Amino acid sequence: MKEYKVVSWKMSLTGNSKRLEDTLNEYAKQGWRLVHVYENTASVIFERDKNR
Structure with a gap:
């Protein structure tokens, strides 16, 4: 799970x-x-395994 x-x-x-x-x-x-950078809203999306 992420x-x-x-x-x-x-x-x-x-x-x-x-x-x-x-x-x-x-x-x-x-x-x-790093998964994605939204330029218009200046947001950065990160992900990782929840059970790491």
Whole structure:
């Protein structure tokens, strides 16, 4: 079984790429896998096995 997490992304004037990279790496360490990025709503969808 899978579980999902939706993270809202807040854009700023500087450092967006680095902040996004740090966020993706932090969730990856927790076992989350990036599934989709919604550009219009600035949301990132992650999934992982629930019984890991």
